[in-house]
Amino acid sequence: MNAHSPLSFSALGSDRVIVVGAGVAGLATALRLSPRPVTLITASPLGSGTATGWAQGGIAAAMAEDDEAALHAADTEAAGAGLTDPVVAARVAQAGPGLIEWLVGLGAPFDRDAAGVLALGLEAAHSRRRIVRAGGDSTGRVVLDTLLKAAAATPSIEMLVATVRGLSQDEHGAVAGIVCERDGDTVHIAARAVVLATGGIGALYASTTNPRGATGRGLALAARAGAILRDMEFVQFHPTAISVGLDPMPLATEALRGEGARLIDTDGAPVMAGIAGGDLAPRDVVARAIFQARSRGTDVFLDCRGALGARMQSRFPTVAGLCAASGIDPQRQPIPVRPAAHYHMGGIKVDGFGASTVPGLFACGEVASTGLHGANRLASNSLLEAMAFAPWIAEGISSIPAPGPAVFAEPRQQIADEIAPIRQVMETRVGVVREADGLTEALRRLAPAARRGSDAALTGLVVASSALSRIESRGSHWRSDHPDQTPVRHSAVTLADVWRMTEAAAAGIPAGT
Structure with a gap:
């Protein structure tokens, strides 16, 4: 990929597409757009600051006989608690095997058995072993490296390390750069279209497995450009972040x-006893338990003690290394865990x-x-989704x-995010379990900084x-004051x-009125 001086982009042709973000979503999209020229914008050097490289599980794909x-x-639909679109689920699932083959063609070294067949793992809420993995529990890093190498060899992809401050729109509201x-x-870059591949929001929480930039x-x-945001309340908390005082949490x-492996309490009693699905229940169920x-x-x-602990180094080298760095021997000691913000279903x-709607x-x-x-x-559907949509976005x-000429407004004033508050x-008001008073307090405390220009x-x-506004409990959104479900709807x-x-919240008007 080629680098450019800051001002050389403003005169680029209208056929160029800007992709913001260099994780698996951004890289896959840039590759699928080839040979159309692409400017890949990343806020940090390539290969860093992205959650892709931290993904341990793998890629879900129906590869087994x-x-x-x-x-x-x-x-996927069962895990989605009534809000998964069946057409999308079918379309993405059907794309899975072909995407694995695409990665293999790019050189991804997926784990295989002695006969050379893909080694398939099992994760919670999957009815079959279908988790394709690489490097044991290093799938994200391996896939990211594979896509980075492919992008570096693609002449149509150019890279710019910069921070995006706003979207430019033409006189009709279409995004134009x-x-x-x-x-x-300050650099204005015109484009035929802009693809946001900026990741999630986990770093908005005090307990998270996400990189610091995921805000x-x-x-x-x-x-700010007028787009509709959907189902923003659904934040998935990974149930087993390693609780050893680190931020982000391993x-x-x-x-x-x-x-x-099994979840136990201080006395050794099984935490998931009597709960449907047990230790392999969906993530929201395990996180709440x-x-x-x-x-x-x-x-x-x-609790990984015994046979699993003995082969931890070979099967789960990333987790083994994280435990070793914290002085934990998983063969002899159970690993302390707690829920942490991990993935955002809304967006x-x-x-x-x-x-988008813009x-x-x-x-x-x-x-x-x-x-x-x-x-x-559903576990391991995230890398799959990003790669599945990349060619559809290119199409x-x-x-x-092409949009009309961009109406370049002065960049809005940025304020330094005081991220700790x-x-x-x-963490305390919009976390694993929620209720009206806490959520209303969150609105009151976040609104002043948001009005001053804080994106976080x-x-x-x-x-x-x-x-x-979602006065029910569904999936990852759990209201202690409204534990039942209402008719299915998207927000x-x-x-x-x-x-x-x-x-309305500031005026004391209850939600839903």
């Missing part, structure tokens, strides 16, 4: 429980081609709400008209307001809606 795409889609900052300079900046960019992959156990005053541990509402603006990966994950993402971009509010506070505000908001809800 006893498996099929329809079964994978059914498992970006405004970014590089080395203190939802892409969501804020889209919201992750003990769910695949450990697929291989026999651990949260409730900790609320009763007991710590929770992942920019997009159609089957990844197009012309010229597309989204891929965790920042998008495609309809696949519903209220609770969608080829069919839209935001993280504390999100704005994103947190959208999550909290959406959670307040959909614009920035104007969020300000109205915030003003």
Whole structure:
């Protein structure tokens, strides 16, 4: 990939597409857009600052003889708690095997058995062994390296390390480029379309497995441009983040429980006893069980002792290394764990081609709400989703008209995010278990910074307001004051809606009135 001086982009042709983000979603999209010229914008050097490289589980794909795409889609729908779009689930599941072959063609060294057949793992809520992995529990890093090498060898992809400050739009509102900052300079870059692949929001929480930069900046960019955001209240908390005082928290992959690890409390009693699915229940169920156990005053541990602990180094080298760094021997000691913000099911509402409700603006990966994950993402469907939508986005971009000339407004004033108070509010008020008073307090505390221009506070505000307006418990969204379910519905908001809800909360008007 070629680097450019800050000002050389402003005169680029109208055929160029800007992709913001260099994780699996951004890289896969850039590759699928070839030979169309692409400028890949990344806020940090390639290979760093992305959650892709931290993904331990793998990629779900129906590759086994006893498996099929329809079964994978059914498992996805079951985990989604009524909000997964069946058409999207079927389409993505059907794409899975071909995407694995695409990665193999790019050189991805997936784990195989002695006969050379792909080694398939089992994770919670999957009815078959279908988790394709690489390097044991290093799939994300291996896939990221594979895509980086492919992108580096693609002449049509150019890279710019910069921070995107806003989206430029033409006189009709179509996105026509970006405004970014590089080395203190403000740069306007025109484009045929912009693809946001900026990842999730986990770093808005004090307990998270995500990189520090995962604060939802892409969501804020889209919201300020007028895009509809959907199902923003659904935040998945990984049940087994390793609780050793680190920030971000290291992750003990769910695949450990697929291989026999069990959750126990301080006394050695099974935490998941009597709960449907046991240790392999969906993530939201396990996360709440651990949260409730900790609320009763007991710590929770992942017990890998015995045969699993003995082969930890070979089967789960990443987890073994994380444990060793913290002085834990999983063969002899259970691993302390707790829930942590891990994945955001909500995002920019997009159609089957990844197009948002704003012309010229597309989204891929965790920042998008495609309809696949519903209220609770099925394990190892995230890398799959990003790679599945990448070629569909390329197809969608080829069919839209070029925007008119961008109306370059002055960049809005940025304020330095005081992230610590935001993280504390999100952790305590918008966490695993929620209720109206806490959510209302979150709105009151986040709104001032959001109005001053804080993207992190704005994103947190959208999550909290959406959670307040969903007066039920569904999937990863659990209201202690409303534990039952109401008729299935998606939430959909614009920035104007969020300000109205915030003003209503400040005036003491109950949500839903």
